[in-house]
Amino acid sequence: MFSAVDPTIYLLAAATLMALSGVPGLALNRPAWGQHLAAFLVVVAAFMGEYAAVALLTGSPGVTYQVDWPLPFGPALLSADLLSVIFLMPLFLVAGCVSVYSVAYWPAHKHASAGKLTLFLGIFAASMVIVVMARNSVLFIMAWEIMALSAYFLLTSEQQNPDVQRVGIVYLFATHTGSMALFAMFSLLREATGTFAFPLSHSLSLPVTVAAVVIITALIGFGGKAGLMPLHYWLPGAHANAPSHVSAMMSGVMLKMGIYGILRTLSFFVGVPAWVGWLILLLGAWSAINGIAMAAGQRDLKRLLACSSIENIGIIFIGIGLALVGVQLHAPYLVVCGLFGAFIHIINHGLFKSLLFLGSGVLIHATGTREIDRMGGLARRMPITSPLFLIGSLAICGLPPLNGFVGELFLYVGAISDGIIAPLPLAALVAPVLALVGGLAVMTFVKLYGIIFLGAPRSDAAAHGHEATATMTAPMFLLATGCLAAGMVPVLLVRLVSPVVAFYGDVAAPALARITSRVPIVPLTIVNILLVVLVAVIGAAYLLRLRRLPRAQGSTWGCAYPVPTPRMQYTGTSFSEMMVNLLGAIVATNRRRPTLATAFPAAGTRFSYTLTETVLDRILTPVFAGVGLAFSYLRRVQHGQLHIYVLYIFATLCVLIIWPH
């Protein structure tokens, strides 16, 4: 049924459409029309893209397109294999949702930057399509850099804000260092293969040191983009300060491009060195624990979500690491489950993180702040957003019956089944790590959801919050439906991902079926349904009971204190204070503790703490300051004294003369 037209051309057409979607808006003198048109175009492109992705997944062969461009890097090759598809699916979905959302969230009549934002959003999405389709390293780098730069322009939409400027510079620094690492990596590959085209998969065997350099540079370049610790330092600030729908794209899709890069690079090798798997596993675990620990202590809604992205990226890396370790240990369960876990989590994270970021946009729209300690009680005022946000929160905690659980389930099964009986059963430690991460995630998102939506409003803005328009909630609804469907019927996800795992992990179909059969997909569905039925039954019984019995309204029990005020509620700060204290070894905090003179603190006495961004605040900033100081000494050679300048010329002459011929 898909054989008529090659799906790859659909993808390219979709990319073109998205790239150009913002252009009419610049020409039209009614910017709002341009925005609507752009949203329409992106949605069309998204449908085309999803259609092509499904076609490729169902076995339609992809064609490689070759463009003979006049640059000295060989022909530009474009094609989409199954690895590309797994990244394209969330990309198109999120891009479509975000573009619809942006019409109401960043309307042209309120924001002068809307035209620019729309333009770059289209270019951003299109460049990512090209990133996963490029089969020539220079084309890849170009698309990669366009992606990185358009992300920069997107996140600095509010460029007059000094915070935004600062995080913009940090982001640029991070992405540029990463790009330089990639320059080195691809140049080394070019040296090894003699062509700028990507090597075929499993065709490359390099000397040990070269392979090590290639992989390390790839980890720096791609891992930095993905937000892998310790190169995550740009991420919290960037995601927090970008417009929310941009954060959704960046977190839901762009971070995955880093993962794509690493997966693609690793696929070149005949055999990946043994240490790589362990290193990735370690970095993944570190990112997961540290990321969620950072998230736990945040008060800024979007910074919290951003830190949780680091955690999720860590989980994906744990999956990849398990797979690599599995290859090395000849443990098929580990390979298959690791890959399943990673791929499923890639899709899932795209769904629920975008959902949460879009939700945060609605909240910011309604309250005008990102501080969760100034929100509260919004569930009453936002009857649609609130349950959608709850679904996202449950999903991101990996709780059944939502989709987040499915990916983690695979990782657990992999770690416990094969990891535990391996000669070096370190991989099994993934299970307690994931458990700890899961526990922290529950804490974090209970706090997030509870403080924002529940209780009484903590500020006027929160008290007058309002529900968003349908253009904003509809995309969220779509994403939430995705979370729910994938979680209730996980077989959907498994069917989606199996061809990709078979393709990437080079696993034969029978082996794949044998291994997936050990992962409780069908029982999980049954249990999920049972759970829903139970909730429905108990809930119905409870409600019936409630209707029969007398009920009264009252104020919250204040433990005999008669006039409780909203300010007496627990805040996000107080909620996580204990945990942050316990996590002192992982995340450093900067506490501002008031000095108390009398038994009762004076009015206006505040206790607060902020998390120290260890890499940024403790390492990079001092290093930069030191280098700046050193440079300021070096700069004295340009002292303005002409005769010494002449001496420089003379000295150069002398040096060249005595230089060994």
Place this chain on the structure above:
Amino acid sequence: MLYALVLLPLLGALCAWIVPDNRLRPLVLPVTGTIHIALTAILLGAAPPPSPGGWIWLDPLGKIVLLSISLLFVVCAYYAVGYLAYRQERPNRVLCMGLLVCLSAMSMVTMTQHLGLMWVALETTTVSMAPLIYFNHNARSIEATWKYLLLCSVGIGLALLGLMFLAYSTYLAHHDATLLLGPLMASARELNPAWLHAAAIFLLVGYGTKMGLAPLHAWKPDAYGEAPGLVGAMLACGLVNCALLSILRVYQICLASGTEIRFFQQALLGMGLLSMAFAAVFMARQADFKRMLAYSSVEHVGIIAIGLGLGKGALYGALFHLLNNGMTKVVLFLSSGNIHRSYSNKTTDVVKGALTRLPWSGGLFLAGFIAITGSPPFSPFISEYTIVSSAFIDGRYWVGGLFLLFLVIVFIGMALTVLPMVMGAPPVDVEPNDYKDRLLTVGPPLFMMTLTLLLGVWPPEFLVVLLKDGAAMLGVLS
């Protein structure tokens, strides 16, 4: 027709001298520039054969540089009309004449095969630009002019001595001194190595001073900083490229000699890396954005030198970068000139929020920054990537690694200067003047930026062939 390239600007200069009206006079520039680039276009398609004496021949290397300067000039010429219209308070006779004389001399540099004549033309460009640096007539600009003049004169003097050494080495070989490129290359293997070596050193230092390779670059920040943006663009693109062409000629001779090239490449490589390092150190926290552009020019001259020093595949990149750097620098200098005018200030303490006050100029400056730091889809990326990848392909990992390291430092330094300039809110305490973006001050750099984008994505066929021919002349087997 070749001679027209030289004579036409001189004629223009004469017109500029004659026209009495300060308002009308600048119009000579675009007229001349347009005809010049039209002639260039024709000549690029079909260059005449070498002149009978062999003195005049527009070879591929010359064509590349000619294309670059002609483009530069026409863009600057149109810009000048808008710029000088805004600065009517200053007499512009000297400026117009200087630009035209410089164009004439630069055209001469590109087409001559005689190193002596080339030297004369190059010295003419130096001298003709001196009064233009002094355009603003204040203490700072006189200081800059003085330093420029003295250092460049010393440099050009050393180059002259180098030429004499070269001539003497031919004299030793044949009892007949010549500075014609053809005979020099034909007999390069017979030249006395000691004299050739000395010649190479003196020419490198001499022309290197003109080009601004570290540590010979000391005049650059001062001159670029104090000259109007327009003149800065001429210096950074035109003069630098002409000096570079002279170095390329020496490179050709060294290559033909077979032995000297190793030293020459090493020296270029060393100075190139040093230039990038210098630029990296000076770019960070640069308080004056025009001086920052000067250091960026030092950096890019260094990149080209590294490309030449690496040889082989990097040569294509070096030649392409010559073109790209020029084009991007023009955008940066012209838009920075606009920003300077609008704020009446060029320190980054005051200049903030340029995107808000001058959306076009600010945007162009930002785009230029992105382009010059080697980000796709702009053309400098292509050339820089060619150079760095061929460093790795040659197995010169240290060169490649240092190159990338310096690029990162330069990028950070430049970002820390540029981004606060263009972003944020414009200062409130500085009285805004009536300067606005106009078609004539924004259109030319915008055109150049578009061209940069085009070359970065799909360079036209003729250019690719031209660059390949040029690289072939420098030793790449096409």
Place this chain on the structure above:
Amino acid sequence: MTDIIIHCAVALLFPPLLLGVIGKTKAAFAGRVGAPYLQPYYDLIKLFRKGSVFSETTTWVFRAGPVITLSATLIAALLIPLGRHAAVISFSGDLILFAYLFGLSRFFTTIAALDTGSSFEGMGAAREVTFSCLAEPTLFFSLITLARMSRSLTLSNILTHPTPAIWLASGASMLLLVGALFITLLAENSRIPFDDPNTHLELTMIHEVMVLDHSGPAFGIILYGAALKLFVLGAVFVNIALPIATGNPLIDWAIFILAMLVLAVTIGTVESVMARLRLVRIPQLLVGATILSAFALMLVLR
């Protein structure tokens, strides 16, 4: 089939009795007569007949909390083997689901608490999620230790795997496991020394303070859910600590119920002889339990 019916019946009906036994034990230690064994049942029946008071700040989350918590716990109860009999629902990998169901119930308990806007309930919720973070790795260490021993991913196999023979073979690690699990059991069910359900000072409570505002049937559901949770985790503990199987199903059931009652008495004893720990000490004890279980895993892997 009989086993399934017995399983469901025991799981549904038995849990409140555990609370009654614990109460009685504590009363005995205090030298009081104490409430009857069936008092929790009376309480539940009474609560289901009472009217409710709702705070103005609450939303549907407040009502959904107890319902979802109970549902999740019920399903967890179906996943574990009782009395050496396979669980009602049993599949490979169910141990992970088991642990995560508690996560789900915790999520809803705590957000229901936050829904009231009470500072005390917020405090309780914060403590609950914080301490359970520390308890969770222990559970997983224990489970993977057992999974490694039994080479299975099914709770029914894992939990029925320990036999007296295994106890003899690797007693040290089993002992460590049992110790760790007992601490987890106490912590997860908010018993002394972690929490005192009978205290009257809200500032020191964990679980009880979270349900201050619930009343009527909702409170009944919560009470029942808590008992069920105690039962489920207790059953896990008993399966490991008392690995006696006779082969006769009915005798096994009897042994199981007896063992559970003994466990209740033990908990009651612990509650009577120990004081509640200071809040800051609780994490230390929990981390200690984690280390015990990790050590057990190491011994098994050796």
Place this chain on the structure above:
Amino acid sequence: MIVLADQLLVLVMLINLVMLGTSRLIFSIRAVAVQGVILGVLPGLIHPFSFHLTVITVVIILAKGIIIPFLISDAVRKAHIRREVEPFIGYVPTLLIGAVFTALSFAFAQNLPLAPEHKDLLFVPASIATLLTGFLLLTTRRKAISQVIGYLVLENGIFVFGLLLSEAMPAMVEAGALLDLLVGIFIMGIVINHISREFSSIDTSRLQTLKEE
């Protein structure tokens, strides 16, 4: 005749040392003028007579011996300065360095092979010594005028070497070189005038506002 050329070259080198040792600007200018005249005479001594040669001799003597010194001394008069004050390195040390440089240039010249007809001449060492003297003046003197003089000396050094080639090279190049020199000095003179007007002094140590912090 050739011997005379050698003696003149020695004189050129002596003048170098004189310039390094003196503090009086007018005296330096005169010394440069003398050096220029000598350079003008030199071609006539080493090449057979021709019309071309006569023209060159006249032009060089005019330019180097008369016009340029006049321009500079005019600037000196206008700026009311008499002597170089406080060079960056004292007169005696510069003199000593100059002597060392002269010795070094002899050693350096030994390494360069010469055509047989130039074998016994001092052109190469004299050229290099003069060049180095020019550098020394440029790097040690404070006044703009002194630096121009240093530049002139540097050019003279180059010119001395050029004499070896004056026969073999086309005239056009020499003429061009000379013209550029003239124009360069002329513009330098103008610049110096502007400097003295702006700063009421032509002490280049004042010209240090353009620098990095």
